[in-house]
Amino acid sequence: xxxxxxxxxxxxxxxxxxxxxxxxxxxxxxxxxxxxxxxxxxxxxxxxxxxxxxxxxxxxxxxxxxxxxxxxxxxxxxxxxxxxxxxxxxxxxxxxxxxxxxxxxxxxxxxxxxxxxxxxxxxxxxxxxxxxxxxxxxxxxxxxxxxxxxxxxxxxxxxxxxxxxxxxxxxxxxxxxxxxxxxxxxxxxxxxxxxxxxxxxxxxxxxxxxxxxxxxxxxxxxxxxxxxxxxxxxxxxxxxxxxxxxxxxxxxxxxxxxxxxxxxxxxxxxxxxxxxxxxxxxxxxxxxxxxxxxxxxxxxxxxxxxxxxxxxxxxxxxxxxxxxxxxxxxxxxxxxxxxxxxxxxxxxxxxxxxxxxxxxxxxxxxxxxxxxxxxxxxxxxxxxxxxxxxxxxxxxxxxxxxxxxxxxxxxxxxxxxxxxxxxxxxxxxxxxxxxxxxxxxxxxxxxxxxxxxxxxxxxxxxxxxxxxxxxxxxxxxxxxxxxxxxxxxxxxxxxxxxxxxxxxxxxxxxxxxxxxxxxxxxxxxxxxxxxxxxxxxxxxxxxxxxxxxxxxxxxxxxxxxxxxxxxxxxxxxxxxxxxxxxxxxxxxxxxxxxxxxxxxxxxxxxxxxxxxxxxxxxxxxxxxxxxxxxxxxxxxxxxxxxxxxxxxxxxxxxxxxxxxxxxxxxxxxxxxxxxxxxxxxxxxxxxxxxxxxxxxxxxxxxxxxxxxxxxxxxxxxxxxxxxxxxxxxxxxxxxxxxxxxxxxxxxxxxxxxxxxxxxxxxxxxxx
Amino acid sequence: xxxxxxxxxxxxxxxxxxxxxxxxxxxxxxxxxxxxxxxxxxxxxxxxxxxxxxxxxxxxxxxxxxxxxxxxxxxxxxxxxxxxxxxxxxxxxxxxxxxxxxxxxxxxxxxxxxxxxxxxxxxxxxxxxxxxxxxxxxxxxxxxxxxxxxxxxxxxxx
Numbered sequence: 001x002x003x004x005x006x007x008x009x010x011x012x013x014x015x016x017x018x019x020x021x022x023x024x025x026x027x028x029x030x031x032x033x034x035x036x037x038x039x040x041x042x043x044x045x046x047x048x049x050x051x052x053x054x055x056x057x058x059x060x061x062x063x064x065x066x067x068x069x070x071x072x073x074x075x076x077x078x079x080x081x082x083x084x085x086x087x088x089x090x091x092x093x094x095x096x097x098x099x100x101x102x103x104x105x106x107x108x109x110x111x112x113x114x115x116x117x118x119x120x121x122x123x124x125x126x127x128x129x130x131x132x133x134x135x136x137x138x139x140x141x142x143x144x145x146x147x148x149x150x151x152x153x154x155x156x157x158x159x160x161x162x163x164x165x166x167x168x169x170x171x172x173x174x175x176x177x178x179x180x181x182x183x184x185x186x187x188x189x190x191x192x193x194x195x196x197x198x199x200x201x202x203x204x205x206x207x208x209x210x211x212x213x214x215x216x217x218x219x220x221x222x223x224x225x226x227x228x229x230x231x232x233x234x235x236x237x238x239x240x241x242x243x244x245x246x247x248x249x250x251x252x253x254x255x256x257x258x259x260x261x262x263x264x265x266x267x268x269x270x271x272x273x274x275x276x277x278x279x280x281x282x283x284x285x286x287x288x289x290x291x292x293x294x295x296x297x298x299x300x301x302x303x304x305x306x307x308x309x310x311x312x313x314x315x316x317x318x319x320x321x322x323x324x325x326x327x328x329x330x331x332x333x334x335x336x337x338x339x340x341x342x343x344x345x346x347x348x349x350x351x352x353x354x355x356x357x358x359x360x361x362x363x364x365x366x367x368x369x370x371x372x373x374x375x376x377x378x379x380x381x382x383x384x385x386x387x388x389x390x391x392x393x394x395x396x397x398x399x400x401x402x403x404x405x406x407x408x409x410x411x412x413x414x415x416x417x418x419x420x421x422x423x424x425x426x427x428x429x430x431x432x433x434x435x436x437x438x439x440x441x442x443x444x445x446x447x448x449x450x451x452x453x454x455x456x457x458x459x460x461x462x463x464x465x466x467x468x469x470x471x472x473x474x475x476x477x478x479x480x481x482x483x484x485x486x487x488x489x490x491x492x493x494x495x496x497x498x499x500x501x502x503x504x505x506x507x508x509x510x511x512x513x514x515x516x517x518x519x520x521x522x523x524x525x526x527x528x529x530x531x532x533x534x535x536x537x538x539x540x541x542x543x544x545x546x547x548x549x550x551x552x553x554x555x556x557x558x559x560x561x562x563x564x565x566x567x568x569x570x571x572x573x574x575x576x577x578x579x580x581x582x583x584x585x586x587x588x589x590x591x592x593x594x595x596x597x598x599x600x601x602x603x604x605x606x607x608x609x610x611x612x613x614x615x616x617x618x619x620x621x622x623x624x625x626x627x628x629x630x631x632x633x634x635x636x637x638x639x640x641x642x643x644x645x646x647x648x649x650x651x652x653x654x655x656x657x658x659x660x661x662x663x664x665x666x667x668x669x670x671x672x673x674x675x676x677x678x679x680x681x682x683x684x685x686x687x688x689x690x691x692x693x694x695x696x697x698x699x700x701x702x703x704x705x706x707x708x709x710x711x712x713x714x715x716x717x718x719x720x721x722x723x724x725x726x727x728x729x730x731x732x733x734x735x736x737x738x739x740x741x742x743x744x745x746x747x748x749x750x751x752x753x754x755x756x757x758x759x760x761x762x763x764x765x766x767x
Numbered sequence: 768x769x770x771x772x773x774x775x776x777x778x779x780x781x782x783x784x785x786x787x788x789x790x791x792x793x794x795x796x797x798x799x800x801x802x803x804x805x806x807x808x809x810x811x812x813x814x815x816x817x818x819x820x821x822x823x824x825x826x827x828x829x830x831x832x833x834x835x836x837x838x839x840x841x842x843x844x845x846x847x848x849x850x851x852x853x854x855x856x857x858x859x860x861x862x863x864x865x866x867x868x869x870x871x872x873x874x875x876x877x878x879x880x881x882x883x884x885x886x887x888x889x890x891x892x893x894x895x896x897x898x899x900x901x902x903x904x905x906x907x908x909x910x911x912x913x914x915x916x917x918x919x920x921x922x923x924x925x
Contacts, residue, residue: 007884010863013862013863014867016867016870017861017862017867017870018858019863019870020867020870020873021858021861021862021867021870021873021874021877022805022845022846022849022858023804023805023806023844023845023846023874024805024852024871025848025869026804027807029798029804029807029808030798030804032802196905197871197905198807198809198815198817198869198871198872198903198904198905198906199807199809199869199871200808200809242811246869247868247869248807248809248869248870248871249868249871249905249906251905277808279811280809280810280811280812280815477869478868478869478870478871479868480868501880553832631825656864656865657865659865659906659911660865660868660906660907660911663907663908663909663910663911664868664905664906664907664908665908666908667909668905668908669906690810690812690814691809691810691812691814691815691903692812692814696903696905697909698900698909699896699899699900699902699904699909699912699913700896700897700900700911701915702896702908704892706908706910
């Protein structure tokens with residue numbers, strides 16, 4: 001049994017770890033249902049084309065084909081997130097190579113696949129735009145001519161190929177630059193990175209006799225899947241149920257549901273269960289990527305190192321559909337100041353449509369792009385000022401009770417401690433032996449991120465035997481939230497975690513949760529769990545006071561599910577309280593607590609904000625990273641030898657899981673920095689659509705030392721002080737490595753990924 | 768469509784006689800025909816290693832192995848090695864050490880690590896990295912996987 005007193009701060013093995021280790025954890029592709037059909041997809045060979053017609057006879061004639069859907073079957077308005085510009089299969093036009101144009105359900109995968117390829121479409125090819133510049137050129141072909149008619153949750157953009165544009169500004173940038181002694185200005189370029197979770201996207205859709213559909217999904221929110229599928233099928237949400245399976249990674253890539261509706265549609269049409277699991281190549285071609293970005297940035301400081309002004313322009317390549325482009329852009333702008341006290345900042349941004357895969361949510365959500373530019377520029381500024389880059393960061397770092405860019409007060413901020421911790425750890429580490437032909441460099445980067453936004457809820461129920469049933473809508477996509485939620489509940493009630501059951505996510509039963517995204521689960525859902533658990537404690541104490549004929553203040557919770565009278569051995573157990581509530585007091589004790597993020601919000605008096613794609617966000621976290629790299633003088637190969645990553649988590653619910661988030665995020669960030677890149681050819685074909693062509697870091701690329709350093713500065717708005725740690729660890733890697741390469745060689749890399757070729761070129765062009 | 772042909776395998780200690788098409792991979796046979804879904808389909812082209820099983824003790828990618836080529840061989844999957852002390856030590860070390868997150872790569876990592884440790888009971892860090900170099904993980908950053916394999920090796924030597 002685990003220690004009932006200290007459930008928080010201990011690292012019990014994950015609840016589901018045993019099942020995962022023996023191969024029994026159930027993912028979508030492991031599902032078998034009687035009579036199940038298999039779906040296959042036909043995708044567009046054109047980057048941009050009008051669909052003139054479909055020929056389905058050959059496919060329909062194949063024995064075993066049970067249902068086909070194409071864009072001709074769809075009616076009504078389009079779907080999507082903030083701008084409703086998508087449909088589950090293309091309608092009228094295709095806008096990227098790989099866009100789904102038709103889907104088939106058949107008795108076995110081979111038949112489905114044969115039938116999909118037997119479908120013929122007539123296309124009228126159109127000129128395509130594949131880059132930001134092509135998309136914004138005068139007279140460029142327009143992807144969404146009917147954009148004005150789309151349903152939009154925000155305004156801003158909608159002309160030409162502009163998806164969304166906005167500005168966030170504080171102070172007077174022009175006047176401040178006039179007072180600067182040193183000004184640095186440059187442009188950075190970042191690439192499309194693929195989430196590359198190990199489990200490709202998919203779902204199984206089943207249908208009952210009444211036509212009600214149940215989806216078993218690999219997803220980041222059952223409530224989102226339910227809503228999106230209902231919208232695309234034109235069904236009330238009451239007729240759609242979504243259940244989360246074990247999810248083989250998401251990282252934002254399964255944040256929006258753009259394939260589940262197809263399985264649901266085919267199941268409804270065939271009245272049979274349908275499995276749709278993407279091949280790895282399809283997953284690359286039709287899901288989403290991190291936004292490629294072009295960032296121009298100018299920062300100015302006084303000779304003493306005080307940074308006075310920053311001006312930023314961010315242009316995001318959003319691909320063919322808006323997906324999460326508006327909020328990613330807005331968040332990139334908010335993060336572009338960096339965690340610094342800079343009084344005068346102007347951040348202007350645009351996201352544009354291009355004829356490529358949609359870009360969307362990916363761990364960091366615009367912050368990695370903005371921080372690559374910002375943190376590289378801090379080093380350049382330090383070099384021009386002749387100030388040590390760590391000292392420059394310390395001097396300008398945000399402190400407690402400062403405000404974020406946008407005006408929200410930040411009560412808790414341990415950024416300076418994070419910087420000092422990584423600096424000292426690196427200094428005190430025994431130096432690695434120098435290597436022939438390699439240059440050694442050290443680089444730093446800092447970052448902030450958020451962990452509070454949108455809505456969530458939790459339900460805690462006392463069972464008749466005194467054990468606890470906990471339920472939330474928070475889908476564990478591998479980060480360990482199931483275990484963290486149970487630890488928070490068990491801790492509040494002083495019971496061992498084995499005494500708390502945790503319900504799988506099911507839209508029919510789970511309390512609402514927006515999504516597993518934005519580093520928000522431990523702060524948002526964890527807070528709902530803590531508040532509900534504490535109210536459960538109070539309700540039990542009230543029963544116990546009646547039972548023991550005393551006042552509530554004379555009672556205390558004792559470890560192991562017992563309420564005791566202070567100072568005396570007299571107790572009542574949770575079981576007795578449960579029985580009393582059930583038979584003498586109107587039913588079981590059930591507590592639900594839900595809330596929408598309730599931070600102070602943006603301050604319109606301080607910041608001028610043109611448009612944001614979210615009403616409120618906050619609960620800022622801070623971190624600092626330091627890396628040591630070796631750069632091969634002959635090949636330009638960069639090797640990360642050691643990394644120190646200091647991150648504030650508020651309160652570490654499960655320290656081993658926190659370390660896992662830090663190490664895993666850092667290595668994904670290393671992939672972004674050094675190797676990962678999705679590439680398209682001149683016709684718009686993705687030429688890196690396999691894991692052989694699209695490299696992610698392997699175990700041989702893993703630095704021998706990645707030291708997570710966990711700082712705990714409790715957040716005052718969370719009963720146990722927790723904040724998020726899902727994303728920040730990725731954010732610092734690219735700029736820290738770029739700064740280390742520059743420290744080693746004098747070469748400044750401003751384009752990702754920093755491949756050997758680019759490093760060599762940069763080294764050659766120094767002189 | 769190709770004709771089904773007979774094949775005899777020993778899967779997790781039990782003799783299995785099947786008739787399968789020439790093109791059927793061992794991964795399809797295990798997952799679809801025998802409902803042994805512990806081996807995962809991550810890429811289906813031999814890159815990610817999530818489908819790793821052993822053939823006569825050697826770690827192979829089930830997605831690149833044709834079932835008919837495995838005639839007479841011993842196949843071990845994560846489901847079948849449960850009683851083996853080496854896999855138990857590895858499983859325990861992975862679970863205790865936080866060496867798994869989403870879990871999708873885990874069966875493949877464990878089978879590859881078992882194949883490594885059964886050849887080399889005291890591997891160095893570099894040898895562990897070599898032994899697992901065919902298995903991608905997108906969640907953990909690998910450090911805790913390497914540590915778990917070393918810790919399992921230590922516990923087996925005691």
